[in-house]
Structures are given as structure tokens and as C-alpha cells.
Amino acid sequence: MEIQKIETQFLEYVRKMTSYNEAIGLMYWDLRTGAPKKGVEQRSEVIGMLSSEVFKMSTSEEMAAYLAKLSSPQVKEQLSEITSKTLEECQKEYDRNKKIPADEFKEYVVLQSKAESVWEQAKHESNFSMFEPYLEKLVAFNKKFIGYWGYEGNKYNTLLDMYEPGVTVDILDKVFLQLREHIVPLVKAIAESDSKPETSFLYNHFPKEKQRAVSLELLKEMGYDFNAGRLDETVHPFATGLNPGDVRVTTNYDENDFRTAVFGTIHEGGHALYEQNISQSLVGTPLCSGTSMGIHESQSLFYENIVGRSLAYWKKNYDLLKEYSSGQFEGISIEDFYRGINESKPSFIRIEADELTYPLHVMVRYEIEKGLFNDEIEVKDLPKIWNAKYEEYLGITPENDAKGVLQDVHWAGGSFGYFPSYALGYMYAAQLKQAMLKDLPNYDTLLEEGNLQPIKEWMTEKVHQHGKLKKPLEILNEVTGEGLNASHLISYLEEKYSGVYHL
Amino acid sequence: MEIQKIETQFLEYVRKMTSYNEAIGLMYWDLRTGAPKKGVEQRSEVIGMLSSEVFKMSTSEEMAAYLAKLSSPQVKEQLSEITSKTLEECQKEYDRNKKIPADEFKEYVVLQSKAESVWEQAKHESNFSMFEPYLEKLVAFNKKFIGYWGYEGNKYNTLLDMYEPGVTVDILDKVFLQLREHIVPLVKAIAESDSKPETSFLYNHFPKEKQRAVSLELLKEMGYDFNAGRLDETVHPFATGLNPGDVRVTTNYDENDFRTAVFGTIHEGGHALYEQNISQSLVGTPLCSGTSMGIHESQSLFYENIVGRSLAYWKKNYDLLKEYSSGQFEGISIEDFYRGINESKPSFIRIEADELTYPLHVMVRYEIEKGLFNDEIEVKDLPKIWNAKYEEYLGITPENDAKGVLQDVHWAGGSFGYFPSYALGYMYAAQLKQAMLKDLPNYDTLLEEGNLQPIKEWMTEKVHQHGKLKKPLEILNEVTGEGLNASHLISYLEEKYSGVYHL
Known part of the structure; x- marks a missing residue:
């Protein structure tokens, strides 16, 4: 057979x-976990060499010929599902890379790398005007790219689609509004509550080696397979799936706040469970990875927050934590512990935000990006707009731009459309949890028993195994019977925080 | 300029x-230091994919065109020295790979991998006849390859040249005979000596973590740059130079014999110093690595034996070792310690042999390989010949083939011509040491003071920096003013062992 x-x-x-x-x-994992520093420059060249080879292959004449020969409807129906979906991924990549004129793309890559280092300096000096011209150009380039790529409905949709295929401005406007209408009053009620949790016990000294031991136990309990992974230490924690048999997790240890490592590890462990349990049949194709940023975050946030910050989970694991600690939890009841780790209050920095206020940080960025790409907002006005939005959503105004508009690296790297995925992850996670309860009505008991196996198996069956074979909203619909729905996250947050703050 | x-x-x-x-x-380093086992199969595929790409590039039409365009004498003299030598390396590789018909080479690769697993089983069962037909075929293939490649003087020279360019049967016959004539009587004298060193103190329990701490200190003292390397643990120790800024060392810890880690680390550290100090100007070319197996071994053996098993070295480091140990050296004088770590006696296994008897193990293999490729020895007679040679050179007969002819993996992998490099390493090391004494007459004092910096700098100037820009015998001649000369190793061994055994 010719086609075969x-x-x-x-x-x-x-x-x-x-x-x-x-x-x-x-090579990236190695660079971040302990590669000798004098070898970094040469290693980066090797990475660049291989990356440019992959880029060339994705846009080569050979690729074009495969796409042309295999994409016609009569041919496509003879292909396996895996080949067919692989073809779609390659086509998407081909179009995205080919439609931008080569010299413009080159100029853009140079700009990105310059912008990142300027941003670092600008953030250090809390000086937005230093970064402004670069951000101007980055936005202008992306506007031009949208022109090349085309768009449906709203120009910003094209950017959203890169991270969360199928999720549009229409969808996001609706759910974000709904979410805000419930979170903002809840944040206010908490601020006014007389029943704040005790938190001083969180900051006692907890030796690094002991934190590592706890982290290993918690990963094991989640169902993380150490024969298909390992735990290392880095400044910024991450999980990386090299193939389903090799998915590595890193964490960071703060000896004066065990939460950094414990919740960081659980978070990355959630990402790792996803990558470890993708079907072996997808290995060697671009489908062998999480289907979107948002679904990936749904896994990490489900484990970090819905599981990891629940009372049932700590009923099982509090003794373990106590055992490894140096006595900091003496006299702290499990209820007080639970309330302590769920403290919520408005803050400036997104990555340090608690579960309740976090979505508000995302919305500020979403509103700004949407405005930028629809010519409703100008780059020069960003600090003013940023601060006004923080005041509106969170009731606080950043004291400077380093703690405001300059805090994230994303824009400096040209990543527009990425931020909403974080909030989508929360909503997906809450929706998945609701669906899970139907199949696992004993969910709370499972947590209390430390029997997380059925939970992982459920996630694998519904989400993990499919890799990129299914799109994010396709998974959501099949598993939950509905589209994106903010009300599950809202109920979860209202119920949880009413409890924590005795509202 | 067209040529440029x-x-x-x-x-x-x-x-x-x-x-x-x-x-x-x-990827190899990672596989051996801690890659999760479930990812190994897929990682091996990735390695295979990249290796075959490199092989294709080394024999491609593009390579052929470069070689054709740049190799003519008029063109070559316009090239930089680095390009010119790079060209020679590529030409050699091209010829070696191109002259073998593709289907024969493929068959040979399959044979190699089968032979290795059969050898493993045969060694396990101590059953030479199981391995014999594979070894027959491996030898036959290599004979045919020699036919394709051609030879000068002796057929075996072509194989020697792959590991030690310029070293021939004529040279080796002469130095090995000379060496044997002095070592064999020395071994006998030692066997008859009444003054054997005490060794029981060597086998006390020395915790792994403490051994690691000692290893790190000794590497640092040698001048190993930890900003361009790291120390990890593996079953079989090795050093790997990824680039001069990233040269990693591994070691193995035997808690009942600290010598495994201590001398293993110093040995690999010697290899690593070579790779760390190759000139930056050679990065990105095939010249950026040790010039030959033998010169590489000269570095590891110089540090392991000439430096690391000397009295002067331990005058500085014995206290350090004592400090980390759990008291096993109490009451052991430094002279007794020195004698203990220099115990020598005939043994069956090459890789466990001491410095004095080691060259004899190599000679057995050399004689056999030389005989095989000159049709003077047949594969079926190897066990008999092996055992006779061990009796002749070492005065002992292996009790079975696992401890005899089946002990090494080299032949199973088709590596004929490799073994002599080990003995050459010893001879080179002793010659270099003699030359070094002229420039560093205070050599012993330097060791006693733990000031190894001038020694490393001398080696860098004379050997390390050149990478493959100079051939092994070229380096030897330039540095020592003479060719291969066994008498320096002989004097060194005679003097040392007369002392250790009070002969």
C-alpha cells in the first residue's frame, strides 16, 4: 500500500x-539540577543546534510533502487515529511557523531574548519605562503575527488557542465575570472576619533533609512511580515529562516554611502523574504530552489544593508531617493546622497568592491582554491600569511596579494568552472533582485512609491516558457532561472558606 | 574567499x-547515574537515533565533498592548523566507515550486540564453547575489515592504530619483552620475600558518606575544577568529558574497602584533569578529546599510582583519611599504611590487579590478539593458550575460564587492539614523571605539601591542552625527548617494590 x-x-x-x-x-533538566556552570554556554549551543534542527524539520519540504499527501479527506480516513491527530498537530505547527516571514521571525527571537534580560533589570529597578519600548515591540509583533495567522471572533482568540485550544474570549468573559462576582465578596467577608486562623507555627525551622523525606512519602502516596521518575532540588520547582517512563519532579526547600516544599512537591507531582500515565501508544508522537496548559494545571491544582489542602488529606498525613518536623506542631490541633495552611488574604504577587485570591490575579492579566490586542489599551498605560485593576479586584494597590506590572516574566518572553490557563486549571479541577464524586462517592474516606490509588486511576482513565488525542473541552465534556462551568469552583471555594473563616 | x-x-x-x-x-551519563529504569528503553532509542545521525553525517556526500575540496595540498596549506587536523580526523573516520560494505557493517553490528549478551551468559556459566563461535565470527570480520582498510608491516597494526595511532607491533614487542624480563623476576622475588606488608586494617568499615567526603577533598587537591564537573556514584566508575567546562567523574563505594573509592576517584580524576584542560579553541571539533587511549591512561595512572600510591602523597593526606575513618588506622604508621596499599601478588583478574602485575595481564592479551590476526593462533585454542601464558608470566593458572579467557568484555564488543593501551599508559606515565622531575625538582616536596597545582599545570602545558592536535608519540617525543621507553617504568617499579618488600 502506497499510503501505508x-x-x-x-x-x-x-x-x-x-x-x-x-x-x-x-539537557534542560540537567542545566537546572546541577550541570557545572562552566559547561552551560557550550551546552546551550548544543540545545540551540538541536532545537533549530527540530524547527527546520517542522517546516521542511519533506514535512510539507507528508502533509500534502496525507491530509486529503479520502486519505485521512485510511489512517490510524494516532496518525491522523499527529498530522493535525504537525499541520498546526507548520502553519504557525511557516506563515511568519523568516526574517521577521528571526528578528522576533532576538527581541525576545533581549526583552527578557531588559525585563530582569527593569524589575530589579522597578522601572517600567525601561521595559516599555520592548513590550511595545513584542505586542506589535504579535499583532502582526495574528494578521498572518488570522483569527475568529476576537483577535486575542488566536493567542488563547496556542495554550488552550477551543477556549475563546466569549467563554472566558462569561466565566471570569461569574467567578469574580463570587470571589470578590468572599475576599471582603474574610477580611472582615473576626475568626482568623493562627499561622505563626508555620514558620518554624524544618530541616531540609526531613522535608525531602516527607516530600518523597507524599509523592509515593499520590501514586507517583519512582521507577519512572526522581525528585531533585531546584530554585524554581518544575516537572518534566521526557517520556512516560521518565517524568522528573523538582522542588525547593525553605527551612522556615515547609509549605514551599510540601505543596510545591504535591503540585509538581500532579503534573507528573499526568505525564507518567499517558498511553504508551503515543510515545514518539507529538501527542505524548498534556493536551493543554489548562488541563495540565487542573492536575497539579487538583492535587495541590483540592486534595492537598483538604482536612481529609491531613487526617491521614498530619502525623507523618509531625514525625519529621522538629516539634513545631505540638499543641496545634489538626483543625488549627488545616485553617493555618488555608489562610487567605489579598497580596501583590501572583505566584505567592492563595487558592482563593489567585484567580483574581489571573483576571487582571487577562483583561489587560485582551485590551492590548483589541487596541483598547496602550502599553504606556499599563502600570496605571494594572494598579487600578488590583484595587478593584483585590482591594490593594501595589507600592511599586516590581510588585505590580513587572512581576511576571511571561510578557517579556512574548507569551500572551498563557495566563488564563492558570485560572482554567482551577475551574477544570473543580469540575473534575464533582464528576469524580459520582464514581467515587467514598472520596473523603479514601483521602482519610491515604488510599489515593483509585483517585489516580480515575484521573488516568478520564484524562491522563489520552495525551493530546483529545482537546481540553472534549475531555471536559466527556467527563463532566458539560462545558466550562465556574459554579463548581465557586461552590468549592465558598464552602471551604466559610469553614476556614467561620463565615 | 571561496576556500574560506x-x-x-x-x-x-x-x-x-x-x-x-x-x-x-x-544521556549516557544520565543512564548510568540515576535515570529512572522505565525510561531506559525509550532513551536508548533516542541515543540510537542521534548516533545514527552522526554516523550518517560522517559518511555523507556532504562530508565527501568537504574532504575532496579541502584535502589537496595547495588548499590544505591555506587552512588553519585546527581545520587541517580536523580534516584528517574526518578523513580517517570516513575511510574507516566507508570502506566496509554497508550490509557487512550492519551484520557486524548485530553480531556485536548478540556476542555481548552471549559472552555475559558464557562468563556466568564459565563456558567458553558457548562464546567460541561468536568470537570466531568477530575475529573473521575484523580480518576482513583489515583487508578493506589495508595494513603496514603487520596486520594487527591496523587494529592498534585505532586506539594508539603510531604504535606498532615492532614497538610493542620490544618494550613488552623488556618489561617482562624485569617484572617477572620482581614478582618472584616478592613472592619469596619474608617481609610482607600488613593489610588487615584496609578492610574495616568506612561509611560511604565519609568516603565521599574524602573523595571530594582529594579531587579538589588534584586541581579538579568543581565548577566544570561533579562527582556521582555508579557501579563502574568512569569520567566523561562532555566539553572542557563539563567533565564529570563517578566513583564506587565499598564500605569494607575504602581503596575502591579513593583510588578509583583519583584515577578518574586523572582522566578528568585531561579533559577539563583541553584548549577552548578545540571545542566543537573532534580534536577536543584525549589524543589516544594510552595517553588518557597515562593521566589516570600517573595520578592513581605514581602520585596516589606514593609515600609523599600520603604524608600530606593520611591525616585527612584518618579523620574521616572510624578509627581503622589507629596504631598503623604511615610506612605500614604505604606498604599496605602497595601490596602486590599475582592474581587472575586484570581489573583487580596491582600496579606491578597489571602489565603482565595486558601482555597475555596482546600476544593472543597478535597471534589471532596473523593466523598463528586459533580461537578454539584460546583457553589453553591463555592459561599457559598466565602460568608463564604470573606463575598461576586460572581455575576456570570465567576467571581466565572470558573475564573481559572487550573481545565480545569487537574491540581488538585496545588492551595494549593500558600498559602503554603505565609506560607513558613513568616517562612523563621523569621529564617532569627536570622542571619540578621539588616534586616530592610538592606532594608532601599537597601543592599539586604545579604538577597539573605542567601536565596541562605538555599534554592536556593539545587534545588531538598532537599524536601520542609526538607528545611523548616533544616532552621527553625520546620514543617509547620501558626503562623508566622498570626503574620506578624496581625502586618502589624493593622498598615495599625490603628486597
Whole structure:
């Protein structure tokens, strides 16, 4: 069969690309976990060499020929589902990379790397005007790219689609509004509550090695497979799936706040469970990874917050934590502990925000990005707009731009459309939890018993195994029977925080 | 300039090959130091994919074109020295790979991998006849390859040249005979000596973490740069130079014999100093690595034995070792310690042999390989010949083939011509030491003071920096003013062991 032969060649070609990406992934992991610093420059060159090879392959004439030969409807229906979806991914990548004129793309890559280092300096000096011209250009480039790529409905949709295929401004406007209408009053009620949790016990000295031991136990309990992964230490925690048999997690230890490592590890562990349990049949294709940023975050946030900050979970694990600690929890009841780790209050920095206020940080960024790409907001006005939005949503005004508009690296790297995924992750997680309860009505008992196996298996069946074979909203619909719905997250937050703050 | 443009393209092409090799090197290091086992199969595929890419590049039409365009004498004299030598390396590789018909090479690769697993089983069962047909075929293939490659003087020279360019049967016959004539009587004298060193104190319990601490200190003292390397634990110790800024060392800890880690670390540290100090100007070319197996071993053996098993070295470091130990050296004088770590006696296994008897193990293998490729020895007679040679050189006969002819993996992997490098390393090391004494007459004092910096700098100037820019015998001649000369090693061994055994 002629078609079968081309299909085999195409899959072989794609396998080479994923192999190169796996090598690149390992080099990044190594750079972040302990590569000797004098080798970094040369290693970066090796990474650059391989990355540019993958880029060339994704836009080569050979790729174009495969796409042309295999994409017609009559041919496509003869292909396996995996080949067919792989073809779609490659087509998307091909179009995205090919439609931008080569010299413009090159200029953009240079700009990105310059902008990142300028941003770092600007943040250090809390000087927005230093970063402003670069941000102007980054936005202008992306506007031009949207022109090349085209858009449906709203220009910003094209950017959203890169991180969360199928999720649009229409959808987000609706759910974010609904979310805000419930979170903002809840934040106010908490601020006014007379029943604040005690938190001083959180900050006692907890030796690093003991924190590592706890982290290992918690990962194991989640169902993280240490024969297919390992835990290392880095400044910024991450999880990386090189292939389903090699998904590595890192964490960071703050000896004066055990929560950094404990919740960081659980969070990255959630990402890792996803990557470890993708079907082996997808290995060697671009489908062998999480389907979107938002669904990925749903897994990490489900484990970090819905599981990891619940009372039932700590009924099982509080003794373990006490055992490894140096006595800091003496006299602290489990209820007080639970309330302590769920303290909520408005703050300036997104990545330090608690579960309740976090979505508000995302919304500020979403509103700004949407405005920028629809010519309703200008870059020069960002600090003013940023501060006004923080006042409106969170009731606080950042004292400077370092703690405000300059805090995140995303824009400096040209990543517009990324932020909403974080909030989507919360909503997906709450929706998945609701659906899970129907199949696992004994969910709370499972947590109290430390029996997280059925929970992981449920997630694997519904989410993990599919990799990119299914789109985010497709998974959501199949598993929950509905589209994006903020009310599950709202109920969860209202119930939880009414309890914590005795509202 | 047309030539300059081709030269630039050629160097860019070569840089890509070395980049891929660097990525492969890191993946190997990772596989051996802690990669999760479930990811190994897929990672091996990635390594295979990249390796075959490098192989293709080394024999491609593009490579052929570069070689054709740049190799003519008129063109070559316009090239930089680095390009010119790089060209020679590529030509050698090209010829070696191209001259073997593709289907034969493929068959040979399959045979190699089968032979290795059969060898493992045969060794386990101590059953030479199981391995014999594979070894027959491996030898036959290599004979055919020699036919394709051609030879000068002796067929075996072609194989020797792969590991030690310029070293021939004529040279080796002469030095090995000379060496044997002095070592064999020395071994006998030691066996008959009444003054054997005490060794029981060597086998006390020495905790792994403490051994690691000692290893780190000794590496630092040698001048190993931890900003360009790291120390990890593996079953089989090794050093790997990914680039001069990233040269990693591993060691193995035996809690009942600290010598495994201490001398293993110093040995690998010697290899690492070589790779860390290759000139930056060679990065990205095939010249950026040790010039030969033998010169590499000269570095590891110089540090392990000539430095690391000397009395002067331990005058500085014995207290350090004592400090980390759990008291096993109490009441053991430094002279007794020195004698203990220099115990020598005939043994069956090459890799466990002491410094004095080691060259004899190598000679057995050399004689056999030379005989095989000159049709003077048949594979079926190897066990008999092996045992006779051990009796002749070492005065002992292996009790079975697992401890005899089946002990090494080299032949199963088709590596014929490799073994002599180990003995050459000893001879080179002793010659270098003699030359060093002229420039550093205070050598012993330097060791006693733990000031190894001038020693490393001397080695860097004379050996390390050049990478493959100079051939092994070229280095030897330039540094010592003479060719291969066994008498320096002989004097060193005679003097040392007369002392240790009070002969």
C-alpha cells in the first residue's frame, strides 16, 4: 500500500523530532539540577543546534510533502487515529511557523531574548519605562503575527488557542465575570472576619533533609512511580515529562516554611502523574504530552489544593508531617493546622497568592491582554491600569511596579494568552472533582485512609491516558457532561472558606 | 574567499556532529547515574537515533565533498592548523566507515550486540564453547575489515592504530619483552620475600558518606575544577568529558574497602584533569578529546599510582583519611599504611590487579590478539593458550575460564587492539614523571605539601591542552625527548617494590 508506506515514513520522521525533543528536555533538566556552570554556554549551543534542527524539520519540504499527501479527506480516513491527530498537530505547527516571514521571525527571537534580560533589570529597578519600548515591540509583533495567522471572533482568540485550544474570549468573559462576582465578596467577608486562623507555627525551622523525606512519602502516596521518575532540588520547582517512563519532579526547600516544599512537591507531582500515565501508544508522537496548559494545571491544582489542602488529606498525613518536623506542631490541633495552611488574604504577587485570591490575579492579566490586542489599551498605560485593576479586584494597590506590572516574566518572553490557563486549571479541577464524586462517592474516606490509588486511576482513565488525542473541552465534556462551568469552583471555594473563616 | 567559505561551512558541519555527540554523552551519563529504569528503553532509542545521525553525517556526500575540496595540498596549506587536523580526523573516520560494505557493517553490528549478551551468559556459566563461535565470527570480520582498510608491516597494526595511532607491533614487542624480563623476576622475588606488608586494617568499615567526603577533598587537591564537573556514584566508575567546562567523574563505594573509592576517584580524576584542560579553541571539533587511549591512561595512572600510591602523597593526606575513618588506622604508621596499599601478588583478574602485575595481564592479551590476526593462533585454542601464558608470566593458572579467557568484555564488543593501551599508559606515565622531575625538582616536596597545582599545570602545558592536535608519540617525543621507553617504568617499579618488600 502506497499510503501505508508514506504513513510509516511520516511517523518515523515525527519520531525523530520527538527524539530530539527528548534529548533537549534532558539537557534542560540537567542545566537546572546541577550541570557545572562552566559547561552551560557550550551546552546551550548544543540545545540551540538541536532545537533549530527540530524547527527546520517542522517546516521542511519533506514535512510539507507528508502533509500534502496525507491530509486529503479520502486519505485521512485510511489512517490510524494516532496518525491522523499527529498530522493535525504537525499541520498546526507548520502553519504557525511557516506563515511568519523568516526574517521577521528571526528578528522576533532576538527581541525576545533581549526583552527578557531588559525585563530582569527593569524589575530589579522597578522601572517600567525601561521595559516599555520592548513590550511595545513584542505586542506589535504579535499583532502582526495574528494578521498572518488570522483569527475568529476576537483577535486575542488566536493567542488563547496556542495554550488552550477551543477556549475563546466569549467563554472566558462569561466565566471570569461569574467567578469574580463570587470571589470578590468572599475576599471582603474574610477580611472582615473576626475568626482568623493562627499561622505563626508555620514558620518554624524544618530541616531540609526531613522535608525531602516527607516530600518523597507524599509523592509515593499520590501514586507517583519512582521507577519512572526522581525528585531533585531546584530554585524554581518544575516537572518534566521526557517520556512516560521518565517524568522528573523538582522542588525547593525553605527551612522556615515547609509549605514551599510540601505543596510545591504535591503540585509538581500532579503534573507528573499526568505525564507518567499517558498511553504508551503515543510515545514518539507529538501527542505524548498534556493536551493543554489548562488541563495540565487542573492536575497539579487538583492535587495541590483540592486534595492537598483538604482536612481529609491531613487526617491521614498530619502525623507523618509531625514525625519529621522538629516539634513545631505540638499543641496545634489538626483543625488549627488545616485553617493555618488555608489562610487567605489579598497580596501583590501572583505566584505567592492563595487558592482563593489567585484567580483574581489571573483576571487582571487577562483583561489587560485582551485590551492590548483589541487596541483598547496602550502599553504606556499599563502600570496605571494594572494598579487600578488590583484595587478593584483585590482591594490593594501595589507600592511599586516590581510588585505590580513587572512581576511576571511571561510578557517579556512574548507569551500572551498563557495566563488564563492558570485560572482554567482551577475551574477544570473543580469540575473534575464533582464528576469524580459520582464514581467515587467514598472520596473523603479514601483521602482519610491515604488510599489515593483509585483517585489516580480515575484521573488516568478520564484524562491522563489520552495525551493530546483529545482537546481540553472534549475531555471536559466527556467527563463532566458539560462545558466550562465556574459554579463548581465557586461552590468549592465558598464552602471551604466559610469553614476556614467561620463565615 | 571561496576556500574560506567552504572551511567555515565544514567547521559548522563538524560542530553539529560534536554537538550531537555531546547530547549523546550526557544521556549516557544520565543512564548510568540515576535515570529512572522505565525510561531506559525509550532513551536508548533516542541515543540510537542521534548516533545514527552522526554516523550518517560522517559518511555523507556532504562530508565527501568537504574532504575532496579541502584535502589537496595547495588548499590544505591555506587552512588553519585546527581545520587541517580536523580534516584528517574526518578523513580517517570516513575511510574507516566507508570502506566496509554497508550490509557487512550492519551484520557486524548485530553480531556485536548478540556476542555481548552471549559472552555475559558464557562468563556466568564459565563456558567458553558457548562464546567460541561468536568470537570466531568477530575475529573473521575484523580480518576482513583489515583487508578493506589495508595494513603496514603487520596486520594487527591496523587494529592498534585505532586506539594508539603510531604504535606498532615492532614497538610493542620490544618494550613488552623488556618489561617482562624485569617484572617477572620482581614478582618472584616478592613472592619469596619474608617481609610482607600488613593489610588487615584496609578492610574495616568506612561509611560511604565519609568516603565521599574524602573523595571530594582529594579531587579538589588534584586541581579538579568543581565548577566544570561533579562527582556521582555508579557501579563502574568512569569520567566523561562532555566539553572542557563539563567533565564529570563517578566513583564506587565499598564500605569494607575504602581503596575502591579513593583510588578509583583519583584515577578518574586523572582522566578528568585531561579533559577539563583541553584548549577552548578545540571545542566543537573532534580534536577536543584525549589524543589516544594510552595517553588518557597515562593521566589516570600517573595520578592513581605514581602520585596516589606514593609515600609523599600520603604524608600530606593520611591525616585527612584518618579523620574521616572510624578509627581503622589507629596504631598503623604511615610506612605500614604505604606498604599496605602497595601490596602486590599475582592474581587472575586484570581489573583487580596491582600496579606491578597489571602489565603482565595486558601482555597475555596482546600476544593472543597478535597471534589471532596473523593466523598463528586459533580461537578454539584460546583457553589453553591463555592459561599457559598466565602460568608463564604470573606463575598461576586460572581455575576456570570465567576467571581466565572470558573475564573481559572487550573481545565480545569487537574491540581488538585496545588492551595494549593500558600498559602503554603505565609506560607513558613513568616517562612523563621523569621529564617532569627536570622542571619540578621539588616534586616530592610538592606532594608532601599537597601543592599539586604545579604538577597539573605542567601536565596541562605538555599534554592536556593539545587534545588531538598532537599524536601520542609526538607528545611523548616533544616532552621527553625520546620514543617509547620501558626503562623508566622498570626503574620506578624496581625502586618502589624493593622498598615495599625490603628486597
